[in-house]
Structure formats: structure tokens, C-alpha cells
């Protein structure tokens with residue numbers, strides 16, 4: 001029928017006009033970030049036992065960790081870096097950490113101008129002020145149930 005296409009097109013236009021808008025006016029409007037978001041990393045250095053499980057779990061060798069013995073005999077971190085150029089954000093390192101001290105954050109603006117800024121030195125900046133992600137974090141209530 002003549003004009004059927006036009007009517008169909010207009011009906012679709014009107015339908016879309018009155019549906020809820022999903023476009024976000026970023027950066028004026030900040031998006032909702034899920035609590036399990038995998039953004040950047042943070043490291044609780046005091047809780048780290050230098051076991052190296054995060055290093056072994058990484059499929060892309062993005063985690064570099066070095067440790068030494070302190071005067072009281074404890075092993076302490078002397079280097080802890082994550083190379084974001086190699087990181088797949090798979091989460092294996094976070095899942096492997098027995099202390100739960102390596103965590104994802106809910107940061108999402110991770111672009112940088114310079115290549116040397118891509119690597120994360122978590123010894124110099126543990127990034128503990130960033131909002132932590134709940135990805136792979138142990139829930140105390142569940143541990144009590146087990």
C-alpha cells in the first residue's frame with residue numbers, strides 16, 4: 001500500500017520520542033558504576049604476605065612483585081607493579097589473593113596521555129582512597145556459614 005513505509009517510520013519515531021531516554025550527558029552526569037566493577041587496582045600493603053600467588057595467577061605476566069626480609073624477619077614488599085598495557089582485567093590475581101589485599105577499584109576514567117603513566121606502581125601509590133570494587137571480595141557472612 002502506498003505510504004505504508006512512511007506510516008511505519010513515523011510510528012516508530014513517535015514511539016521512540018515517548019520512551020525513557022537512556023543517553024547519559026557524560027561527563028556532566030556521572031554514570032552508575034556497578035559495585036563489582038573491575039577498574040584500577042588498590043593494594044593494602046600492610047596485609048600483603050608477599051606470597052606471590054597474584055604473580056603466578058596472572059596469565060599475561062602483568063604483575064611484578066619483589067620482596068625482601070625485614071629486620072624483624074618478616075617478608076615485606078620492595079616492588080609491586082601492574083602493567084596495565086598487558087593487563088586483561090581478568091581478575092585472576094584478585095581472586096588468587098588469600099589476604100584479599102589486592103582489589104579492583106570502581107574507577108573508570110583510566111585513560112592517560114603518556115605511556116609511562118599506564119603502569120601502576122602500587123608500592124608508591126596504594127590507591128586505597130579509591131572506591132573499592134566488591135569483585136571477588138570475601139563476604140564475612142558467607143565465611144561464617146561455611
Ligand code: SF4
Pocket residue numbers: 057058059060061062063082086087088089090091092093094
Ligand atoms: S587482572 Fe588478570 S591480566 Fe590483569 S594483572 Fe590481574 S591476573 Fe594479570
Ligand code: SF4
Pocket residue numbers: 047048049050051052053054055065096097098099100101102
Ligand atoms: S596474592 Fe595477595 S598477599 Fe600474595 S603477594 Fe599478591 S597481593 Fe600479596
